[in-house]
Amino acid sequence: MDPSSSAQDVHRCDLCETTIVQSYCDLCLVNLCKPCIGEHISDEYDKHKIVPFQKRRSTLIHSKCETHPHRNCEFQCEDCNDMFVCSSCMASNQHKGHNFVEVTEVYKAKKDDIKKDTKELENHISPTYEEIAFDLENQLASIDGGYEKLEITMSKQGEQWHREIDIIVNKMKTEISEIKVKHKELLQKHLNEIKQIQSLIKETLHALGKIEESTEVSPVIEYSSKIREFSKPPPKVKVTLPTFIPKPIDREKLYTLFGHITPLSTAIEEQILLQNQPYILYTSDRELLDEPELVATIHTGYRNLRSVTCVNEERIWTSGMTKDIKCFNIKGTTLHTILTKPGSYPDDIAVDSDGNLLYSDSETRTVYKVKRSQTEELFRLQGWKPVNLCVTSSGDLLVTMYSDDKTQSKVVRYSGSREKQTIQFDDEGKPLYSGNSFIKYITENRNLDICVADCEGGAVVVVNQDGKLRWRYTGHPSVTKNKPFQPCGITTDSQSRILTADKDNRCIHILDQNGQILRYIDNCDLEDPFGLCVDNNDNLLVCELYKGNVKKFKYLK
Incomplete structure (x- = not known):
């Protein structure tokens, strides 16, 4: 058995790989047992932050000041495009009279935003796209049955017209087949678009999960919400099957009187996502x-x-x-x-x-x-x-x-x-x-x-x-x-x-x-x-x- 793991998935020290972990270096992200702490901090104590394992990842990892490398950037200068600065920078002439904000405040606010975005994506936006995709898949699944009924109706009409009408019947079936291809292509196109967006949402959720677990300041503060980008889904497509309209037989006007096939009728249902509310549909049905x-x-x-x-x-x-x-x-x-x-x-x-x-x-x-x-x-x-x-x-x-x-x-x-x-x-x-x-x-x-x-x-x-x-x-x-x-x-x-x-x-x-x-x-x-x-x-x-x-x-x- 691998000594670094067991059926209970016990955490082991990353250095010796045998002893059960007791501590954690919040800066190096390393599991440690008590005997290995000394070895880990032997290079330089100030480069490490040892905490109990239960309190791991509780220390914020600040970026180092470019001007004063020995200091952490724990503030942002509001007058210098939110530039990261250390306490020495704050006292310098370059930032004299400027307004500063603590990085920890911005970090906490951004973390809250990330949690809200994650909740919004999981509870509202992602389910909405799933419903749209499910509806499109149902429409695709029912296409063949609907078109089969059309072809049966046309065939019955064709039988009454005997041999003279066979050519017209075949021609109209070809038209139906062409429309069906367009019908499928239209729905498939929208389904592909929805699934592509769903994939992006999943990627975003995955990235948000990593940021939520991370204690690095810069990625969190630099995070830019994509909620507005995902909150406007594409219009919901409803494509109505064409209909066949039979007419009385007239051999002089066989083709024109046999009937005609209506074009695809597409109804658009606009969807607006409101945060923390179910999506609302606006149907295009006013003539x-x-x-x-x-x-x-x-x-x-x-x-x-x-x-x-x-x-x-x-x-x-x-x-x-x-x-x-x-x-x-x-x-x-x-x-x-x-x-x-x-x-x-x-x-x-x-x-x-x-x-x-x-x-x-x-x-x-x-x-x-x-x-x-x-x-x-x-x-x-x-x-x-x-x-x-x-x-x-x-x-x-x-x-x-x-x-x-x-x-x-x-x-x-x-x-x-x-x-x-x-x-x-x-x-x-x-x-x-x-x-x-x-x-x-x-x-x-x-x-x-x-x-x-x-x-x-x-x-x-x-x-x-x-x-x-x-x-x-x-x-x-x-x-x-x-x-x-x-x-x-x-x-x-x-x-x-x-x-x-x-x-x-x-x-x-x-x-x-x-x-x-x-x-x-x-x-x-x-x-x-x-x-x-x-x-x-x-x-x-x-x-x-x-x-x-x-x-x-x-x-x-």
């Missing part, structure tokens, strides 16, 4: 009305009404080419008026996650925040001028802007006043947006795509959250919509549909999340539609630029 209905008209008094943004279902903020920003209730009563800072009129407005009003001023190159009726500068640009704004689901601020020489345009993401991301070029290094000072309204879709209405560029430009180009929409051929497509306002709804204002053609284009036109809103005497927003009930609010009205539409069932 478009045949005729959108005008619900209300609000007279704002602006001659050039450019922007509208919702506070809630009952209140909206509006702005035009004047120095006042007005808040109305849905009945048209003015509730508040904000006067902008000296400069020009506000280019655009938005409401942040705390309900504070934001507005941009290209003349002063500044984005302002209005909090409790007090206006403060959020940030001021150099060499660029901010134009249009969008507050994202994560609380970030997206800003479209153009260069002082009006030759470049880009989108910048901010967290507070800190720049996080810049979107300007595609993978080939070509500009995504037209370089000019014209409006470029912006919005974020539920799938986190960033959608920009490039008015002068004549296109809706959509990139994913990483800034990679997904598609461009340049209008849809129409006999009645014969003026150039120059989109103005843009917004999205709970169904991930994109709505954009086509002022010159007096209509609203409704697109799906992949850029396919679904329909227009062009009734209710809509004139010069400009700024847009959608409230929490998926009602559409439209600015009529020159009339100064905000029209509220119901366009979903």
Whole structure:
């Protein structure tokens, strides 16, 4: 039998490998018996920390100071980007007057965060992905049975049509087989994506486990949470089987009257994970009305009404080419008026996650925040001028802007006043947006795509959250919509549909999340539609630029 282990898995001394362990070196991570302690610390006592075995790994292992190697870094300097420092550094001129925090405090806080993340991953996020994977596997398992029923129905219809119809039957079976392949590929693709993320979650949990057991300070403090990355699962895919619709026999129109196969119908169930709460499903099941209905008209008094943004279902903020920003209730009563800072009129407005009003001023190159009726500068640009704004689901601020020489345009993401991301070029290094000072309204879709209405560029430009180009929409051929497509306002709804204002053609284009036109809103005497927003009930609010009205539409069932 190996003397270093037994059936009871008794811990043995790492030096002699025979005696039962009694002590532990917290710095070297070595099991020790009493006789071996002297040998272990013989090189230099200060390099070791001997503790009872039951209290092992209770000593924090601090990094050594680069300036004073004989001292441990037990503090961080808040004024030097949280630089690790020792007590001698604190007393030096380099850090004179700086603020310091004890490493042990940061270490304990980070350890708590790691425990919370581990619990969140184990109890909520990982089970959610398991359920999604289980659902996809069930859909894959039931595909063959569903398609077999379709083929039986088609065969019965084919028997009635005798030999002339055999060719058509075989052709449609081929179509069914092709659709089935696409069906499986679609589900398998999403299943692979889910399992890949599950693998990443397991890797993260494994890494967190190691960090939790570790007493090394640096890895713990440098730990960066991945909860936000995993808290937005991909949309849940529900693919409906196609149906076969038989028709009466007519030999002159055999193929067209035999029936047709419906395409795959995919329903998307958006999933939002809230920490310490079960996930919530939002199902894409609201269809478009045949005729959108005008619900209300609000007279704002602006001659050039450019922007509208919702506070809630009952209140909206509006702005035009004047120095006042007005808040109305849905009945048209003015509730508040904000006067902008000296400069020009506000280019655009938005409401942040705390309900504070934001507005941009290209003349002063500044984005302002209005909090409790007090206006403060959020940030001021150099060499660029901010134009249009969008507050994202994560609380970030997206800003479209153009260069002082009006030759470049880009989108910048901010967290507070800190720049996080810049979107300007595609993978080939070509500009995504037209370089000019014209409006470029912006919005974020539920799938986190960033959608920009490039008015002068004549296109809706959509990139994913990483800034990679997904598609461009340049209008849809129409006999009645014969003026150039120059989109103005843009917004999205709970169904991930994109709505954009086509002022010159007096209509609203409704697109799906992949850029396919679904329909227009062009009734209710809509004139010069400009700024847009959608409230929490998926009602559409439209600015009529020159009339100064905000029209509220119901366009979903």
